Amino acid sequence: MSSLLALGFDPSFFSDVWSFVDANADELQAGLRRTLLVSAIAIAGAFFIGLVLGAARAHRVPVVSQLAAVYVEVIRNTPILVQIFFLFYGLPQIGVRLEAFTVAWLAVMIWGGAFNTENFRAGFEAVPARLREAGFALGFGGISTFLNVTLPIGGRIALPSSINTYISVVKNTSLMYVISYPELTTTVLQVQALTLQTVEAFTVLAATYLIIVWTLSALIRFLESHLALPKAL
Amino acid sequence: MRRVKIGIVATVAAGTLLAVWGGVASAREADSTASLAAAQAKLPPLPADIRSRGRFNIAVKCDTPPFGYIGARSQNAGFDVEIARLFAKFAFGKPNRVTMSCVTTPAREPALTTGRVDLVIATFTYNTDRETRIDFSRAYYKATGRLLVKNGGSVQGLNDLAGKTIATTSGSVYDRWVKNCYKDTKLVITDGFTNALLAFRDGRADALMFDDTILLGIAVTDPTTKLTDDLFLQQPYGIGIQQGNVALKRWVDSRLNLMKKRDLFFPILKNTVPPKQVAPFSKNILRPKQTFAYNQGDITTVCS
Amino acid sequence: MNLPDWVGDVARYMLEEGLVNTLRIAGISLAGAVLIGVTLGTLMTIRFLPLRGVIRLYIEFWRGLPILVTIFIIYFLLPAVSLSLRFEALTAAAIGLILWGSAQVAEATRGAVQSIPREQHEAASALGFGWVGRHAFVIMPQALRRLLPPLVSLLVNIIQNTTIAQVIGANELLESGERSVERLTAPPPIGLGEIHSFEIYAAVMAIFFVISFPLTRLAAYLEKRLI
Incomplete structure (x- = not known):
């Protein structure tokens, strides 16, 4: 602390930040709630997209696998910000109108789904063939083998990388600033424009994202140590 | 990083040169450098640093x-841009002695408070709150709010707004005014005017609220729409100056007054807006016998 | 196929200014991110705890923030703290990408250096190399092989994230597209009084795809070949 003071750090800074939060509690809470809501919808959607398309890719289901590959490549190789512009500002020209809220969750869901398809494909493909053969030997059909063997094992392999994708989904909701959807970043910037408390505003904004992201990262490490597959596999 | 800076400077310089070469300045040739110098003889001098x-x-x-945009030849162009070039001519004798940088709406105030630029000429609406952080020149342009509606649509005036949806741009005076005064009205708020127009055209909004002259351009080209008779939210634009730079403010104000006296805004207008719009636009500029001043107080909290 | 008249001017502006700036920001950011990231990542492998803690914080901080927030901090917050920290939009965006990218590279480098077997260090020491010589001539050449695929992926990410500079008005590809859309919407003689956001944003996506797709293929190929 004394070294911080020597650097010209003002300890009243913390109380300034707190009074900023206190004075704008309603807006900030609403913004955070929208960030979490949009993230939750997108993560749930990205989970199902990844599961279904990842399985289709890993098992080379005809047509679906190829379409999934195109989807993954288009999304991975174009910036998500341009995808958001295209959905919100480009589509209305051809008559497709989406609300800001819809674009907010849809854009990050489509994006997260593409990355998750790759995560799950890699996870499913990492399941040793002999385990699936064991499933067939026990009399399971293709779908039961997938549900009872490939999914539990491959899903565990894919879990850390898919949580990484969900972390990026949360961070990418900040881009909804460009369509004025009042999630956390948009809200804090609006409050900052009114109050001109630049330092306080950006401190709160950065701290909130770091708390969310670091919590999720800790979750990955916890799951990695608790869900690790036995070495014998 | 240096290369980025050099790149920016080179780009802006190239754009400026192109524009000059393109002859955009032709209407002002009549006002020769010599006569400008004579007219300025008794006016406040330019601050020494500039x-x-x-x-x-x-x-x-x-x-x-039409205020500030990138033209078909990749050059800076528009009403505000032409004023910037004329200022360079006043100050240094040549319209290309100005480095123009593009600002977004939220970056305008920081551009001044952090000394990035000398002046902000960027559709900058005066308000008393902003005045506490930066200085404004005298008003040089006056925008008025209008409502664009569909012929025979459900909104035909401000009185019909309850329960309806309006499109406008984010952070604009219209955005704040509607939120304050028309609490039953829904808003579609967009980044940039094109997107507000899209929302209106494709039916996401029943009406489009924006500056008179911009909407007029739309109404002229789209016969299925029209402007209502309502006039609201007069918002004079000013030139932003770093707070406390009295010498620069004196220089700017005196040159704007000179432009008013010599009717120099009018030729700029003729060069930047479609011929059909010159007449309506000309009511919004300073002319020898036409003037206006800022509103005091926050116009967005005054409900009619 | 006949393209409409407006395409020529718009394409010229978007390619000559927007795309050039996009590539410029990407190039500078990649160079900066690799330089800082490889240095920090190598330092991470030294068992000197306080230093490692500081680098770890750097990595987690810049990886944890959305890049948009980092760029806002550089463009709006730093000048409010000190006027000497005032950057142009393009520069601010490049700094933001360097901070984020170097954190990614540092983490990858740490992993790559630590994956080199202990015997390699010992063999190099036996040959008389000091710490610097050992890392420069023995460990890094091997680690770089493992680092190459993630670096190519990073380049793809950096190229795509340059678009975030649009939000502070830097004239990269997306911003040049938006300016063109706005101009074309204005009535003649400025524009056409027509909205072309669909074509223009689709074109921006297509250009990014054409640049990124070969690079992601290359990254996948390198991953198979080098590891």
Whole structure:
């Protein structure tokens, strides 16, 4: 602390930040709630997209696998910000109108789904063939083998990388600033424009994202140590 | 990083040269450099730091036609941009002695408070709150709010707004005014005017609320729409100056007054807006016998 | 196929200014991110705890923030703290990408250096190399092989994230597209009084795809070949 003071750090800074939060509690809470809501919808959607398309890719289901590959490549190789512009500002020209809220969750869901398809494909493909053969030997059909063997094992392999994708989904909701959807970043910037408390505003904004992201990262490490597959596999 | 800076400077310089070469300045040729010098003889002098630098740094819009936009030849163009060039001519004798940088709406105030630029000429609406942080020149342009509606649509005036949806741009005076005064009205708020127009055209909004002259351009080209008779929210634009730079404010105000006296805004207008719009636009500029001043107080909280 | 008249001017502006700036920001950011990231990542492998803690914080901080927030901090917050920290939009965006990218590279480098077997260090020491010589001539050449695929992926990410500079008005490809859309919407003689957001944003996506797709293929190929 004394070294911080020597650097010209003002300890009243913390109380300034707190009074900023206190004075704008309603807006900030609403913004955070929208960030979490949009993230939750997108993560749930990205989970199902990844599961279904990842399985289709890993098992080379005809047509679906190829379409999934195109989807993954288009999304991975174009910036998500341009995808958001295209959905919100480009589509209305051809008559497709989406609300800001819809674009907010849809854009990050489509994006997260593409990355998750790759995560799950890699996870499913990492399941040793002999385990699936064991499933067939026990009399399971293709779908039961997938549900009872490939999914539990491959899903565990894919879990850390898919949580990484969900972390990026949360961070990418900040881009909804460009369509004025009042999630956390948009809200804090609006409050900052009114109050001109630049330092306080950006401190709160950065701290909130770091708390969310670091919590999720800790979750990955916890799951990695608790869900690790036995070495014998 | 250096290369980025050099790149920016080179780009802006190239754009400026192109524009000059393109002859955009032709309407002003009549006002020769010599007569401008004579007219300025008794006016306040340019602050020494800018004079010794030999050129202006001015922030303009690059996505807001007809005030500041990027023309078909990739050059900065528009009403505000032409004022910036004329200022360079006043100060240094040549319209290309200005480095123009593009600003977004939220970056305009920081551009001044952090000394990035000398002046902000970028559809900058005066308000008393902003006045506490930066200085404004005298008013040089006056926008008025209008409502664009569909012929025979459900909104035919401000009185019909309850329960309806209006499109406008984010952070604009219209955005704040509707939120304050028409609490039953829904808003579609967009980044940039094009997107507000899209929302209106494709039916996401029943009406489009924006500056008179911009909407007029739309109404002229789209016969299925029209402007209602309502006039609201007069918002004079000013030139932003760093707070406390009295010498620069005196220089700017005196040149704006000179432009008013010599009717120099009018030729700029003729060069930047479609011929059909010159007449309505000309009511919004300073002319020898036409003037206006800022509103005091926050117009967005005054409900009619 | 006949393209409409407006395409020529718009394409010229978007390619000559927007795309050039996009590539410029990407190039500078990649160079800066690799330089800082490889240095920090190598330092991470030294068992000197306080230093490692500081680098770890750097990595987690810049990886944890959305890049948009980092760029806002550089463009709006730093000048409010000190006027000497005032950057142009393009520069601010490049700094933001360097901070984020170097954190990614540092983490990858740490992993790559630590994956080199202990015997390699011992063999190099036996040959008389000091710490610097050992890392420069023995460990890094091997680690770089493992680092190459993630670096190519990073380049793809950096190229795509340059678009975030649009939000502070830097004239990269997306911003040049938006300016063109706004101009074309204005009535003649400025524009056409027509909205072309669909074509223009689709074109921006297509250009990014054409640049990124070969690079992601290359990254996948390198991953198979080098590891």
